[in-house]
Amino acid sequence: MGEELNDSFSSRIDNSIDDHLIHDVSFVEIEHPLSSDITDTDAKPRRLFDIPHSLPTKQGLARIVTVTNQKGGVGKTTSVINIATHLAMRGARVLVVDCDAQGNCASGLGIDKSKTKITTKDVILTPSISIQARHATAVEGLHLIVGDHNLVGVEESLSAQLGRERRLVEALATLRPHYDLILIDTAPSMSIVSVNALTASDGILIPVQTEYLALEGVALLMGTIQEVRRLLNNSLGVDAVIMTMHSPTLLNTQVAGHLRETFGDLVLEPPIRRNIRLAESPSQGVPIQFHAPQSHGGQDYSLLSSELEALWFPGGLNNE
Ligand SMILES: Nc1ncnc2c1ncn2[C@@H]1O[C@H](COP(=O)(O)OP(=O)(O)O)[C@@H](O)[C@H]1O
Ligand SMILES: [Mg+2]
Structure with a gap:
């Protein structure tokens, strides 16, 4: 058996000598049966993705987390606003950095962004002004650096700059000792601004809608x-x-099951149910915890945020 494989193996190599730089897929596949000491296991099917887990937060510094998914409308901004609010209400010092040109974190947190002077775009272009870019919000202990349409031009302004991916690292370095959590909202596209967010982060939170093709954006990510x-x-x-945006339909339940299979322990419970109160609270300029805390959306975000609190602050929050 081994010899047979070796023979077919060498003939493949001979045939491909001219094209030695081209990866031959069947060549790669045949590698494993060659080793004689492979025993049967009850191994599960291979994971779809290779998922790197994050490391614990560094002592005395905020945990920096980017909320991202290259798919739009999956609940990124809603999650940022409501998780940040819940943790601030639990006593954490929280800063939200809106890295999306749509700038929806501002209205969701009761801020009129047309009245703000320094925004995320300025912070990325001039990291030293990050301290002056923060705004108080409707939630005590929760600050915001506002994103707006000017972020669209950042890509061009930075194109010739050295270290353009590390602007946010620099900007947040001065703020990090003063917060427990810095949560970054991102646009669905992987622009230089999103790359800055990932470069500055310890961890990533991925909101996934429990709908058909849910994993499409995640594979890209x-x-x-x-x-x-x-x-x-x-x-x-x-x-x-x-x-x-979970509903109790068969499809949604199947997709949720698939996500749990793919991501294992990384999937947090409970799923956030589709709930009109969540959709209407930005128009009131307040997070769900103020608008309708007892609604399904309010309850789900509250439970989910408690899970995140345990994950991010295993020793408890300092200010308790
Ligand atoms: N669980 C939910 N139930 C109902 N509507 C929701 C829910 N989560 C978000 N929405 C609404 O869906 C839209 C897209 O959500 P958003 O958080 O802005 O997504 P993203 O930031 O990923 O583009 C918004 O109008 C928001 O209010
Ligand atoms: Mg958004």
């Missing part, structure tokens, strides 16, 4: 995470996957 780890931030890892 995993590739991006690996690239950022390789080139810019080798301690970046996934903190958790959160299931959003």
